[in-house]
């Protein structure tokens with residue numbers, strides 16, 4: 001089993017190019033089945049979740065191969081519409097294949113998705129959207145059996161701007177005759193990137209980035225080449241690491257506007273941040289102060305995926321900071337692990353109050369999900385002594401080389417066999 005070992009106390013210095021966005025490339029890989037041709041995904045990060053998508057695509061009869069930073073998907077040979085349960089359980093994004101397969105094959109069979117345990121994660125809005133388009137869905141025995149030969153464009157109103165439900169509706173609507181309007185759609189940058197990809201395949205999709213997305217379905221789609229956006233949550237993780245450890249770090253290849261709320265929070269905590277176009281530079285001495293309450297919300301609000309790493313950066317801050325987790329019911333599993341390092345965090349339901357402490361000490365801790373793992377590494381960078389983060393399989397799902405990247409910035413960190 002592998003772990004990440006960190007010796008705390010080193011400042012971070014240098015420049016890094018941020019990987020392609022996990023939460024953009026996963027729905028894009030699902031969308032590849034819509035065209036029946038060859039798609040080249042540039043800057044496709046090397047992640048376990050990308051491997052899982054590859055395994056699903058191969059199971060469906062597609063050919064998948066990597067050429068350096070690019071992933072090529074040829075879906076001309078697709079001859080199945082089912083996904084095995086073990087592949088579905090490996091990640092949440094497996095469910096995004098449902099809309100794509102339905103649009104391509106008129107039928108689909110799969111089980112409920114897995115993914116990070118962040119409290120209840122129902123797919124009722126996904127199924128509502130597909131049923132609105134005319135799909136018949138039988139949910140018995142833990143399997144979703146879906147028929148949708150004659151999908152028809154319609155209005156879909158989401159009760160909350162779910163990222164996944166918006167993506168599933170966009171993909172299924174590409175295979176529906178007529179116009180679909182998705183109201184109260186998610187506005188994340190990854191949704192905009194998916195729209196750009198679909199447009200390159202010849203789909204008529206507009207409005208991504210706003211709450212109303214319109215899809216003119218039934219267009220014949222073709223293969224294309226697409227470069228993914230930079231991963232704003234990986235960038236947020238490295239900025240929080242630099243803020244906590246102190247130093248001078250420059251990130252390239254990510255749009256600073258995609259993480260403006262994270263940048264504003266770190267500036268409030270005392271960091272100097274200069275950003276323009278596709279560059280963000282943070283300088284700081286590691287002495288942070290408590291900030292105004294951080295309330296997570298759908299984009300453009302503060303991203304729930306950056307909540308844990310910002311919390312970890314503020315553990316030694318002067319004063320207190322209140323966090324309110326509004327997107328997921330239980331996304332504080334990192335708190336008890338951080339407490340093993342001497343953190344002082346008071347929890348009450350969806351509210352966590354971080355009371356800054358003078359020092360942290362290294363400890364053996366365990367990642368319970370992807371962003372928890374990253375937060376434990378950020379805490380380890382500022383702790384006295386050695387921190388060993390176990391269960392890093394969670395981290396590998398979303399970070400191409402967390403330890404390697406931080407080592408390139410001067411951290412005393414490495415992956416070890418335990």
Ligand code: EPZ
Pocket residue numbers: 022023024026092093116120121122123124125126127160161162163164165186298304305327328329370371398
């Ligand atoms: C996406 O998950 C991201 N994953 C998550 O990132 C991210 O935390 C989340 O959006 C919110 O920003 C990917 O893009 C692969 P949602 P998703 O549907 O699509 C409820 C990470 O760390 N809901 O917007 O699952 C749901 O329970 C991951 O990279 C329903 O009630 O998020 C949650 O409380 C973790 N019914 C809220 O909506 C539904 O049918 C937001 O979920 C769907 C969702």
